[in-house]
Amino acid sequence: MNIQFKKGVLEICVLSVLAHKDCYGYELVGEISKRIDISEGTIYPLLHRLKDEGYVTTYLQESAGGPSRKYYRLTEAGRNEEHEQKEEWMRFAASVNALLEGKNDAAD
Amino acid sequence: MLQTEQEFTRILRSRLEGTLPEEELNDIVSDYAEHFRIGKADGRSEEELFRSLGSPEDVAREIRATHLVKQAEDVKSCKNIFHAVLATLGLGLFNLVFVLIPFILLVVLLMVVFILGIMFAIFGPAAFIYSVLQILGIPAFAIWQSPVAGVFFSIGITTFGLLLVIGDYYLARFFYRIGIQYLKWNIAVIAGTEEES
Numbered sequence: 227m228n229i230q231f232k233k234g235v236l237e238i239c240v241l242s243v244l245a246h247k248d249c250y251g252y253e254l255v256g257e258i259s260k261r262i263d264i265s266e267g268t269i270y271p272l273l274h275r276l277k278d279e280g281y282v283t284t285y286l287q288e289s290a291g292g293p294s295r296k297y298y299r300l301t302e303a304g305r306n307e308e309h310e311q312k313e314e315w316m317r318f319a320a321s322v323n324a325l326l327e328g329k330n331d332a333a334d
Numbered sequence: 335m336l337q338t339e340q341e342f343t344r345i346l347r348s349r350l351e352g353t354l355p356e357e358e359l360n361d362i363v364s365d366y367a368e369h370f371r372i373g374k375a376d377g378r379s380e381e382e383l384f385r386s387l388g389s390p391e392d393v394a395r396e397i398r399a400t401h402l403v404k405q406a407e408d409v410k411s412c413k414n415i416f417h418a419v420l421a422t423l424g425l426g427l428f429n430l431v432f433v434l435i436p437f438i439l440l441v442v443l444l445m446v447v448f449i450l451g452i453m454f455a456i457f458g459p460a461a462f463i464y465s466v467l468q469i470l471g472i473p474a475f476a477i478w479q480s481p482v483a484g485v486f487f488s489i490g491i492t493t494f495g496l497l498l499v500i501g502d503y504y505l506a507r508f509f510y511r512i513g514i515q516y517l518k519w520n521i522a523v524i525a526g527t528e529e530e531s
Contacts, residue, residue, distance in 0.1 A: 233522075233523060233524070234522070234523040234524075237522060250368070250372070251365055251368060251369055252368065252369050252372040252373060252376075255369070259386065265386075265387065265388025265389075265392065265393075266386045266387050266388065267366075267387035267388040267389075267390070267392070267393040268388065268392075268393065268396060270362065270365050270366065270369075270393070271393065271396045271397045271400060272522075273365075274362065274397070274400070275400055275522070278404065292371075292375065293371070295368060295372070296364075296365065296368060
C-alpha cells in the first residue's frame with residue numbers, strides 16, 4: 227500500500243487503539259505495526275503531538291519486575307476526536323468502496 | 335554504521351540539540367530508551383529494534399519540524415515562520431513544490447503590496463506639500479492643473495497608501511495563521527514519507 231496513505235491514517239489508528247485501552251509506547255507500536263507496515267519510530271513524535279494538543283495524557287506505572295513504564299491515556303478531548311475521526315474515516319472508506327465496486331461492475 | 339541503541343540516541347541528540355529545550359529532548363530520548371529496554375526484554379536484538387524504528391535522522395527531522403512549527407505558532411515572528419518553513423522543507427523533496435513555492439509567492443505578494451503602500455504614503459504627502467506651495471504662489475513646484483484639487487487628491491493617495499500597508503499587515507497575519515495550520519497538516523500527513531515508498 228502506498229506509504230502516503232499510511233501516514234495520514236496513523237493518527238486515527240493510535241487514537242483508536244488508545245480508546246480501547248491505555249498503552250505504553252512499545253505496546254502501542256506493536257499493536258499498530260502488527261497490522262500496518264510503518265517506520266515505528268514515527269509513532270513517538272505523533273504521541274508527543276497528541277499530548278501537546280491535549281488528546282492524550284501520560285502516567286508512569288510499575289511493571290512486573292522492571293522499571294516503571296510510561297502509559298498513554300486518551301483525554302475527554304481525545305475521545306471526542308477519536309469519535310469524529312472514526313466517523314469521518316468510515317464515511318470516506320464506504321464512499322471509496324462503493325466507488326471501486328461500481329467501477330468494477332462497469333468493467334465486467 | 336552500527337545499529338545500536340546508543341547510535342540511535344546519539345543521532346537523535348545531535349540533530350535536536352540546540353533546537354529543543356533540554357528537558358523535552360530528554361523526554362523524547364527516554365521514550366526511545368524505554369522502547370529499546372522493553373524490546374530487548376521481549377527478546378529482540380538492538381539491531382532489529384533500530385531497523386524497525388526507521389532512520390533516527392528521519393525521526394529527528396520530523397520532531398524538529400513539529401517543534402519549530404509549534405514555536406512559530408506560539409511566538410509569531412518572521413524569524414520563527416522562516417525556521418518552521420525551512421524545517422518542513424527538510425522533510426522531503428515533495429515540499430519544495432508544496433511548501434517552498436507557495437511560501438515564496440506569498441512573501442513576494444506581501445512585499446509588493448507593502449512597497450506599493452509605502453510609495454503611495456510617501457508620494458501623497460509630497461504631492462500635498464507641492465500643492466500647498468503652488469497655492470502659496472511658488473511656481474517652481476507647480477505640478478497640478480488645479481492645486482486645490484491636488485490637495486484633495488494627495489490626501490486621498492496618502493490614505494490609500496496607509497490603508498494598503500494596514501491591509502497588508504492583516505493579510506500577513508491571516509496567511510501566517512493559515513500557513514501554520516497547513517504546515518501542521520503537511521507534517522502529519524505527507525512529509526517524510528516519500529523516501530520510504
